[in-house]
Amino acid sequence: MVNISRELQPEPCILVIFGGTGDLARRKLFPALFNLYLEKQLPEQFAVVGIGRRLKDRGEYLESIVASIREFSRKTDPGHCADFLSHVHFFQMDITATESWDRLQEYLLDLDSKYHTQGNQLYxxxxxxxxxxxxxxxxxxxxxxxxxxxxxxxxxxKPFGKDLTSARQLNRKITGAFSESDIFRIDHYLGKGMLQNILVIRFANSVFEDVWNYKYIDHVQIRASEMVGVEDRGAYYDQTGALRDMVQSHLLQSLTLIAMEPPVNLSAEAIRDEKVKVIRSLAPLTPELVRKQVVRGQYAGYRQEKDVNPNSKTETFVAMKLYINNFRWAGVPFYLKTGKKLAERSMEVVVQFKKPPGVHYFGPETQLDPNLLVIKVQPEEGVFFRFNLKNLDSPEQIQPVEMDFCHNCGGKTSPEAYERLLHDAISGDSTLFTRWDEVEYSWRFVDTIAEAWQNSGEEPVIYPAGSWGPAEASELIKRDGRKWVRL
Ligand SMILES: NC(=O)c1ccc[n+]([C@@H]2O[C@H](COP(=O)([O-])OP(=O)(O)OC[C@H]3O[C@@H](n4cnc5c(N)ncnc54)[C@H](OP(=O)(O)O)[C@@H]3O)[C@@H](O)[C@H]2O)c1
Structure with a gap:
């Protein structure tokens, strides 16, 4: 086994969670912190302060944290829970009340001297x-x-803005207060182990990287499907939609990892320099191309969801074909697909290779299946590879065979994305966070699609809940003589 060297270590600090009583803190942040604590990945001089209005004191807060660890943590170790909780505090405040900020400052000063956190604070x-x-x-x-x-x-x-204009406004504000190297913009998909593995699959295996280009790759599919609908986030989702919620962030970020050039080293800046080049190279979509290459869907029943406009045109599904205008990817289509209330929950990246040129050796009727590499991000985490072999029982036949590696089958759990992200932010490592220019170019690309939809006045196509999405999404890829790969 080879270690990937990481020079940065967690540093003493106070983590101040604004929204410390909210859903994200309860379901993700505290379970992640607890797991980091169990694995000795937090600094010894460390405190967490949750901020909110709805609870009254620390006792009540710690009870809610214990409950969230019980319900959502991948590891529960009651023996260590009390130790962990000794680092957790609650500060009741309304962030709109100016006077409470002075109290907060004093409170943090006290904690700093108690926990020896050296004045370091992560908000x-x-x-x-x-x-x-x-x-x-x-x-x-x-x-x-x-x-x-x-x-x-x-x-x-996330979300970092709702379009380029609002993202720029937000960015001006935060860069007026913090320097870029101290800003950690979360795209929690980047914390997922198998997305990080894309760079290892590519750059630690010459069998893949040497053929990772237009000469050998037929096309790429990047898909993220959810079975759930908007649940209780109707108000937020109806203002956002799948294009802004999923494509602008998670899917374009995954695309950059698949398509980027090898960075000069594995530093955060070198990797992000290459990622941003991919987004800058996306072939622009004119309104005409949006009509042809982008499918916008909405699940049946969406307009009846709580806090959703009954005439809403917000999309809950997007499928699209796009191209990257650079030498490596000339002419290779990338198909992106994401949606809610679909038949399965999964995130996968499919790389389909071209058919081998020597097909005529095996007879004119022979239809060889193309090689497939599938990076399975969730719920299974692993890699699937399909290639052709002669069938030993029936030597006249060639058959596709599969190698299927699954890391988390059999009950093994992997660290949650938020564990890695919190650890890295405490260590000052911004590799897995998005830099401003990546955000900016993603919004530029996505805004052209949103504007084309708005100007066209067209309605999204309705698809049945629990289906594979609108028929138009199958048509999109079928027109090119391809299909959505299903393992
Ligand atoms: N939940 C998720 O799975 C998820 C996933 C990805 C991204 N996000 C993003 O994460 C953020 C938080 O989401 P969430 O789901 O945790 O939201 P939430 O459950 O609605 O929590 C909101 C938090 O903000 C606090 N708050 C609101 N107004 C306040 C005020 N005036 N003063 C002090 N605290 C105030 C609330 O505290 P009190 O009610 O106690 O005042 C609560 O802790 C959002 O930007 C969301 O888009 C969430």
Whole structure:
């Protein structure tokens, strides 16, 4: 086994979670922190402060944290829970009340001397997007964004804006308070182990990287399907939709890992330099191309969901074909697909290779299956590879055979994305966070699609809940003589 060297280590700090009583903190952040604690991945001098209005004191807060660990943590070790909780605090405040910020500052100073956290503070904005700017303004107004001899960092949850204009406005605000290297923009898909594995699959295996281009690859599919609908997030989702919620962030980020050039080294900047080049190279979509290459769907019953406009045109499904205008990927289509209320929950990247040229050796009727490499991100984590062999029982036949590696089958659990991301932010490693220019170019690309939809006035196509999505998505790929690969 070879270790991937990582120079940065977790540093003493206070993690301040704005929205510490919310759903994300309960389901993801505290279970992740607890697992990091069990695995000794947190610094010894460490404290967490959850901020919210709805609970009254630390006792009540710790009870809610214990309950969330019981329900959502991949490891539960009651013996260590009390130790962990000794690092957890609650600060009741309304972030809109200016006077409470002075109290917060004092409170953090006290904790700093108690836990010897050296003045380092990491602010996690786990609140609604409209609260991002007011919080950053207050942090700046109270001088909490900088401290001589210590670091101050900001983790900002997705969504980063709702279009290019709002993203720029948000970015101006936060870069006016924190430097780019101290801003950690979360795209939690980047914390998923198998997406990180794309770089290892590519760059640690010459069998793949040497054929990773237009000469050998027929096309790529990147798909993320959910079985659930909007659940209780109707109000947010109806203003957002699948294009902004999934394509702008998770799917384009996955695409960059598949398509990027080898970076000069594995530093955060070198990797992100290459990723951003991919987004900049996306072939622009004119309104005409949007009509031909992008399918916009909505599941039947969506308009009756709670907090959703009964005449909503918001899409819950997107499928699209796009091209990358560079030498490596000339003419290779990338098909992206994502949706809610689909037949399965999965995220996969499918790389389909071209058929071998020597097909005529095996007779004119022979239909050889193309080689397939499938990177399975969730719920299974693994790699599937299909290739052709002579059938030993029936030597006249060639048959496709499969190698299927599954890391988490058989009950093994992998670290959650938020474990890795919190660990990295505490260590100051921004490799798995999106840099501003990546966000900016993604919005530019996505905005052209959103504008084309808006100007066309067309309705999304309705697809049955629990199906594989609209028939138009199958047509999109079938027109090119291809199909969505199903393992
Ligand atoms: N939930 C997820 O799975 C998920 C996934 C990806 C991204 N996100 C993003 O993460 C962020 C948080 O989502 P969430 O689902 O956790 O939201 P949520 O459950 O609605 O929680 C919102 C949090 O904000 C706090 N809050 C609201 N107004 C406040 C105020 N005036 N003063 C102090 N605290 C205030 C609430 O505390 P009190 O009610 O106690 O005041 C609560 O802790 C959002 O940006 C969301 O888009 C969430």
């Amino acid at each position: 996690y904005l786990s609140v609604a997007p409209q609260q991002f700017i007011p919080i950053v303004d207050q942090l700046k107004a109270h001088g909490m964004n900088r401290a001589a001899g210590s670091w101050r960092r900001l983790i900002i949850e």
